[in-house]
Amino acid sequence: MNRKGYLxxxxxxxxxxxxxxxxxxxxxxxxxxxxxxxxxxxxxxETKRKILEVIVGLEKTSNMEKPGEYHKSFYFxxxxxxNLLSGKPEYIFESDEPSMYAPCSECGQQYxxxxxxxxxxxxxDEDIWEQRAFVICPDDGVSQIAIAHQRY
Ligand SMILES: [Zn+2]
Numbered sequence: 001m002n003r004k005g006y007l008x009x010x011x012x013x014x015x016x017x018x019x020x021x022x023x024x025x026x027x028x029x030x031x032x033x034x035x036x037x038x039x040x041x042x043x044x045x046e047t048k049r050k051i052l053e054v055i056v057g058l059e060k061t062s063n064m065e066k067p068g069e070y071h072k073s074f075y076f077x078x079x080x081x082x083n084l085l086s087g088k089p090e091y092i093f094e095s096d097e098p099s100m101y102a103p104c105s106e107c108g109q110q111y112x113x114x115x116x117x118x119x120x121x122x123x124x125d126e127d128i129w130e131q132r133a134f135v136i137c138p139d140d141g142v143s144q145i146a147i148a149h150q151r152y
Contacts (some may be wrong), residue, residue, distance in 0.1 A: 047141035054136050056116055062096070065071040067120045068129065076100075077113035077133050080146055091130040092117075106140035113145060120149075127152045 001009075001109040057074030066071035075094035080086050083090045098112030121128035 018082050042052040050142050051136050072116045072118040075115050077115045080133060089146040092133050102135050102145050104135055104137035104140050105143035111137060
C-alpha cells in the first residue's frame with residue numbers, strides 16, 4: 001500500500017463523523033421533552049419537600065427543646081410588629097393556631113400565615129435570630145411575606 005492508497009482507505013471516516021454528529025443532534029432533540037419533564041418533576045419535588053419541612057416542623061416544634069437554637073422552629077403567625085420609622089418587620093409573634101391570613105403569590109388563594117424562627121448567628125458578644133413569615137400553598141409552595149431579625 002502506498003501513501004495515496006493508505007489515505008484513501010480512511011476517506012469514509014469523514015462521512016461517518018458527520019453521520020454520528022447528525023445522529024447525536026437528533027437523539028438530543030428526542031430526549032428534550034423527557035428532560036423537561038424531569039426538570040419539572042424535580043421542581044415539584046422541591047416544592048413538596050419545602051411544604052413537608054414546614055408541616056413536620058409545625059407538628060414537632062411544641063415538643064422541641066430550646067426551639068430554634070439547633071433546629072428551625074415553626075409556628076403560626078399571631079401578628080407582625082413593624083418598626084414605626086423604617087416600616088420594616090421588627091418582630092413576628094407566634095401562635096399555636098392559625099390567626100393571620102395572606103394570599104399565595106401564585107394563585108391568590110388565602111392561607112394561614114406560618115413562620116420559622118431560628119438562631120442564625122451565635123457568638124459570645126452577639127446572637128442573631130431570624131424570623132420568616134410566609135404562606136404555603138399545596139400547589140405552589142412557599143410565598144415569603146416578611147423577615148425580621150433580632151440581635152441580643
Ligand atoms: Zn397557590
